[in-house]
Amino acid sequence: MTASEDLIIQVAKLYYEQDLTQTEIGRTLNTSRSTVSRLLKQARDAGIVTIKIEYPWRRNAELEQAILDRYQVREVRVLRSMGRSESAVFDGLGKLAAEFLDTFIQSDMVLGVSYGRSIAATIKNLAVKRLTNVQAVQILGALGSGNPFIESPDLVREMAAKFGGTYRYLHTPLIVKAEQTRDLLINEPHVKDTLEMGRNADAVILGIGAHQSEMSGLIWTGYVSKKDLAFLQSRGAVGHMCAQHFDVHGNVLSVELNRRAISIGIDALRNIETVIAVAGSKEKALAIHGALKGHYIDVLIIDDTAAKEVLQLR
Numbered sequence: 001m002t003a004s005e006d007l008i009i010q011v012a013k014l015y016y017e018q019d020l021t022q023t024e025i026g027r028t029l030n031t032s033r034s035t036v037s038r039l040l041k042q043a044r045d046a047g048i049v050t051i052k053i054e055y056p057w058r059r060n061a062e063l064e065q066a067i068l069d070r071y072q073v074r075e076v077r078v079l080r081s082m083g084r085s086e087s088a089v090f091d092g093l094g095k096l097a098a099e100f101l102d103t104f105i106q107s108d109m110v111l112g113v114s115y116g117r118s119i120a121a122t123i124k125n126l127a128v129k130r131l132t133n134v135q136a137v138q139i140l141g142a143l144g145s146g147n148p149f150i151e152s153p154d155l156v157r158e159m160a161a162k163f164g165g166t167y168r169y170l171h172t173p174l175i176v177k178a179e180q181t182r183d184l185l186i187n188e189p190h191v192k193d194t195l196e197m198g199r200n201a202d203a204v205i206l207g208i209g210a211h212q213s214e215m216s217g218l219i220w221t222g223y224v225s226k227k228d229l230a231f232l233q234s235r236g237a238v239g240h241m242c243a244q245h246f247d248v249h250g251n252v253l254s255v256e257l258n259r260r261a262i263s264i265g266i267d268a269l270r271n272i273e274t275v276i277a278v279a280g281s282k283e284k285a286l287a288i289h290g291a292l293k294g295h296y297i298d299v300l301i302i303d304d305t306a307a308k309e310v311l312q313l314r
Helices: 003-017 022-029 033-045 061-070 086-104 117-124 152-163 179-186 189-199 226-234 266-271 282-293 304-311
Strands: 075-079 110-113 135-138 166-168 203-206 237-241 244-247 274-278 299-303
Touching (some): 022 033, 061 304, 086 299, 135 152, 135 189, 282 299, 282 304, 299 304
16 A cells, blocks of 8 residues: 555544544644645545445324324334435335334244335344344245345345344245145145244234236236236225235235235234334325225334325225
8 A cells, every 4th residue: 555545544534533624634644734635535536435325214203193093003103205216215114114123023033024125125224133033934925026135035034134043934936827726835734834833923024015017016027917907906906915915995805816825814914913014105005005994004114105195095
């Protein structure tokens, strides 16, 4: 390393680590303030110093109370989106959900884990927290998206790693072609045991799927065609959880697609002590409303845009 690089690092340490002003650094090193300013710029340009802006994520207490008053949920956390991009809002939802999990998860818990961007964002933002005998279990079959960042097997493994626990895979696809195939698979001993573990989990964390074509993972992975979507909507479908479709009142639809899905089943959510749903964007308002009306959710993590849309529904 050259002498000039040594000087750049020294100046950077004095400024960023010891909080000296540029004038104070100039006096210390017997140089001018303009030279110190130039060296700090060189430190940033060379990558010696990197600056990351962490935007504070705040909650909207008024919207939280409004949802608590309207729906039978235990806790609501509403993110102030403040006009940020969709990807930034997903990250913010993940941070709120991670903060909840960091304080909620205890040793010896079994945690059911779904798939999707909101769950991936939650896991990314979890603090490293070593606990005893925490077990993450996959609560529905693999989506088959080709994107490991949102797939349930990968997320189950990552969730367990964050808590220093173990994980349990569900070795099946999410949806199969025939009901008979599903019946055979769910009675395989390992699959049956994993589903039973999921249904008896202490808590579950999952997203809420909507039926807009650009937002439904079931569509872009080929499980649901545009024709299927039109049929589901004609039957009143607004969203899906655990790969099962429901209407605006939270009623599960009696459709073949629901009977071909491999998961713990949406009805199982009502018997699990704590179901945490992480979902945002106004396009999901109907689906979120239906999930709340169906009493599937105990803890809701949502952004303010979606919350306002949900509260306008009846």
